[in-house]
Amino acid sequence: xxxxxxxxxxxxxxxxxxxxxxxxxxxxxxxxxxxxxxxxxxxxxxxxxxxxxxxxxxxxxxxxxxxxxxxxxxxxxxxxxxxxxxxxxxxxxxxxxxxxxxxxxxxxxxxxxxxxxxxxxxxxxxxxxxxxxxxxxxxxxxxxxxxxxxxxxxxxxxxxxxxxxxxxxxxxxxxxxxxxxxxxxxxxxxxxxxxxxxxxxxxxxxxxxxxx
Amino acid sequence: xxxxxxxxxxxxxxxxxxxxxxxxxxxxxxxxxxxxxxxxxxxxxxxxxxxxxxxxxxxxxxxxxxxxxxxxxxxxxxxxxxxxxxxxxxxxxxxxxxxxxxxxxxxxxxxxxxxxxxxxxxxxxxxxxxxxxxxxxxxxxxxxxxxxxxxxxxxxxxxxxxxxxxxxxxxxxxxxxxxxxxxxxxxxxxxxxxxxxxxxxxxxxxxxxxxx
DNA sequence: GTGCGATGTATCGGTCCGATACATCGCGGT
DNA sequence: ACCGCGATGTATCGGACCGATACATCGCAC
Numbered sequence: 001x002x003x004x005x006x007x008x009x010x011x012x013x014x015x016x017x018x019x020x021x022x023x024x025x026x027x028x029x030x031x032x033x034x035x036x037x038x039x040x041x042x043x044x045x046x047x048x049x050x051x052x053x054x055x056x057x058x059x060x061x062x063x064x065x066x067x068x069x070x071x072x073x074x075x076x077x078x079x080x081x082x083x084x085x086x087x088x089x090x091x092x093x094x095x096x097x098x099x100x101x102x103x104x105x106x107x108x109x110x111x112x113x114x115x116x117x118x119x120x121x122x123x124x125x126x127x128x129x130x131x132x133x134x135x136x137x138x139x140x141x142x143x144x145x146x147x148x149x150x151x152x153x154x155x156x157x158x159x160x161x162x163x164x165x166x167x168x169x170x171x172x173x174x175x176x177x178x179x180x181x182x183x184x185x186x187x188x189x190x191x192x193x194x195x196x197x198x199x200x201x202x203x204x205x206x207x208x209x210x211x212x
Numbered sequence: 213x214x215x216x217x218x219x220x221x222x223x224x225x226x227x228x229x230x231x232x233x234x235x236x237x238x239x240x241x242x243x244x245x246x247x248x249x250x251x252x253x254x255x256x257x258x259x260x261x262x263x264x265x266x267x268x269x270x271x272x273x274x275x276x277x278x279x280x281x282x283x284x285x286x287x288x289x290x291x292x293x294x295x296x297x298x299x300x301x302x303x304x305x306x307x308x309x310x311x312x313x314x315x316x317x318x319x320x321x322x323x324x325x326x327x328x329x330x331x332x333x334x335x336x337x338x339x340x341x342x343x344x345x346x347x348x349x350x351x352x353x354x355x356x357x358x359x360x361x362x363x364x365x366x367x368x369x370x371x372x373x374x375x376x377x378x379x380x381x382x383x384x385x386x387x388x389x390x391x392x393x394x395x396x397x398x399x400x401x402x403x404x405x406x407x408x409x410x411x412x413x414x415x416x417x418x419x420x421x422x423x424x
Numbered sequence: 425g426t427g428c429g430a431t432g433t434a435t436c437g438g439t440c441c442g443a444t445a446c447a448t449c450g451c452g453g454t
Numbered sequence: 455a456c457c458g459c460g461a462t463g464t465a466t467c468g469g470a471c472c473g474a475t476a477c478a479t480c481g482c483a484c
Binding site: 027033111112150153157163170 | 245323353361363
Binding site: 016017018019037038041042074075076097098 | 431432433434435436442
């Protein structure tokens with residue numbers, strides 16, 4: 001999962017480890033806390049050894065112009081390679097069982113802008129199936145085994161069940177949007193401007209969504 | 213976390229590994245998938261080595277009466293020791309940072325029936341604080357960094373933010389209930405018959421449990 | 425000039441997962 | 455009578471990821 005996330009982020013811009021972690025936290029903040037350096041640095045090494053990423057010399061031109069002002073020494077900036085882009089495309093398209101657990105789905109979803117629609121649909125439906133199964137498991141426990149469990153445990157199950165139902169509804173909406181060829185939500189109608197690098201998802205149609 | 217969960221479950225009844233996994237799945241199904249045997253068996257070993265649990269001979273009396281009917285051979289049944297109960301009490305009462313992450317909180321909460329009220333309150337408030345921080349982080353990203361992110365990533369953040377707000381509200385309710393000395397929620401006012409069954413936790417009532 | 429928080433790279437031990445292997449039991453089908 | 459097959463049951467191994475820790479520099483305020 002980390003491999004996929006790093007490859008995806010480096011596709012947007014070259015970065016060093018610390019920066020990568022911050023971007024990762026911003027992009028995946030909704031699904032996981034903060035990636036540990038104890039995972040990040042070894043993974044970067046592994047990706048470099050495999051040839052998916054490479055060190056990029058910082059300040060590519062005009063090397064001697066600003067060293068007195070900001071003499072960056074320690075930082076190691078990585079950029080993705082052509083092989084890395086292939087690897088990313090392969091990882092993002094193939095969906096195994098780990099694609100549908102909480103973290104895996106979150107990472108895939110976070111890079112949906114770089115995923116083709118058929119794959120998006122497949123992943124959303126796979127996730128929905130998985131959550132529906134979890135939901136049924138919780139309903140079973142709440143129905144059949146309720147008297148074996150104490151009030152706190154039951155409350156935990158209820159809260160979990162509620163979250164499942166909510167997520168299924170969310171996924172249904174997203175699936176419907178995908179099928180109709182529209183982009184997700186995009187609730188800011190006036191954000192335009194000369195902003196570069198928009199990387200727009202396939203059909204950048206406007207679909208606003210009211211949120212309570 | 214696994215250690216705490218195993219100790220807690222064995223306090224209700226002696227069990228073997230397979231059974232432990234099923235009970236664990238039923239009790240913690242709301243917060244995590246299913247515990248892996250690759251974690252379970254080594255942990256059982258570790259707990260046994262530490263003296264927190266011990267093997268319990270199956271079919272304690274009348275050994276020769278039914279061996280032809282069900283000759284259970286392979287199963288290794290564990291029971292908690294007195295030291296194990298102490299260990300559980302210590303683990304359940306002390307709250308470190310890991311107590312407030314998703315899994316840690318879930319496990320602690322699942323054993324709230326065996327936790328004193330002051331600790332319950334402390335854990336609920338700690339969890340609330342942590343979720344509030346995550347919520348603020350998401351709001352920051354959605355507010356300040358929104359134009360840097362694509363529509364899918366934003367949608368992910370919104371869904372996460374929604375889940376945070378919901379959990380904070382849930383925690384508020386639980387905290388209010390704790391302070392008023394009542395058992396947790398039981399939110400169905402119109403649910404078929406007067407099944408109170410409140411297992412009332414604050415007075416350390418018997419958690420009776422029937423095993424086939 | 426000095427302390428201090430942010431930036432930055434790196435390692436180590438430990439927990440947990442996923443895949444895999446292997447053996448037995450009870451059951452239905454033929 | 456035999457066979458397969460799904461549930462039950464114990465166990466290991468490699469790998470992913472985390473949390474703690476160490477260490478060094480930068481820019482800024484006091």
